[in-house]
Amino acid sequence: MNLSLGVKVLIFVICFLFSVIVGIAAALINHKPTAPKGPAFLYGGGVFGGSLTLCLVVLTSLGVL
Template identity: 75%
Template sequence: MNLSLSVKLLVFAVCFLFSVIVGMVAALISHRPNTPKGPAILYGGGVFGGALTLCLVALTSISVL
């Protein structure tokens, strides 16, 4: 596909926001009520990084980015 730069940036923004939501949900699921919030935030950050990487690799493989 031959997409313009603005469309590619929009697709990247959608991937980024989707990954943020996935990371937040993972952090909320991993948090226990009587424990500190730090490990849950680190876990959510790791899931965010993995989700963003997976989205970008998938979109690159189908030639969107």
């Protein structure tokens, strides 16, 4: 596909925000009320990084980015 730079940036921002939501949900699921919050933040950050990487790899392999 031959998309303009603005459309590619918009697609990247959508992938970024989707990954943020997935990371927050994973951190909330992982957190236990009696445990400290640090491990949940690290887990959510890892899930965010994995989700963003997966989104970008799929879109690159499809030829969108």
